[in-house]
Amino acid sequence: MFNIFGKKPTPKEQQREIDRNLRKIGRDIERDRRELEREEKKLELEIKKLAKEGNREGCAVLAKQLVQLRKQKTRTYAANSKVQSIGVQNKAMGANIKLGEAMSTAAKTMSDMNKIMKPEQVAADMRAFGQASMKMDMTEEMVNDTLDDMLNESGDEEETDKIVTQVLDEIGIEISGKMAGAPSAVREKVGEGSKSRLMTDDEIEKQLAQLRSS
Incomplete structure (x- = not known):
């Protein structure tokens, strides 16, 4: 199965194509059922006419045809329900495809972020920063103490x-x-x-x- 460009369709394109086909099938079933309903009315009128004429044998033949026709009409309802159920499943599958694509994008994004951020390196940098900050505080305290001692000992x-x-x-x-x-x-x-x-x-x-x- 290929699209108009000769390429294999994506899952999203396949889902849309299935949805279009299901809608077409549903319209065809509806059209067939309307045709059966018109034939049903004709048979009913014909049976009534033969009954008035007293043609029992003709009524029996048409009655059998009417029964078969109604069974076929019932099948169209069942078929249409099945098509609708498949359509719902197809839409759910399409939603799952979108969800899968979103999850794939999110996973790729997080993977790229991890590559950029490098959590181990970030943690090491934070530890180095903490140590450097502590060392700076200690150095500043030592310098201040030294200056205080020098000023106190100046005797000025x-x-x-x-x-x-x-x-x-x-x-x-x-x-x-x-x-x-x-x-x-x-x-x-x-x-x-x-x-x-x-x-x-x-x-x-x-x-x-x-x-x-x-």
């Missing part, structure tokens, strides 16, 4: 004082004011210490005499 008190002053300024005037007013007693002690360290008149005279003699 002047820079530390500047930082403390800047922080106190950022905190606010209220705290700065409190700190400025708090050590009043200390200043008084410092003042007293300063007075105790002043030179006496005799000491001043001695230093002046040494300067003149020199």
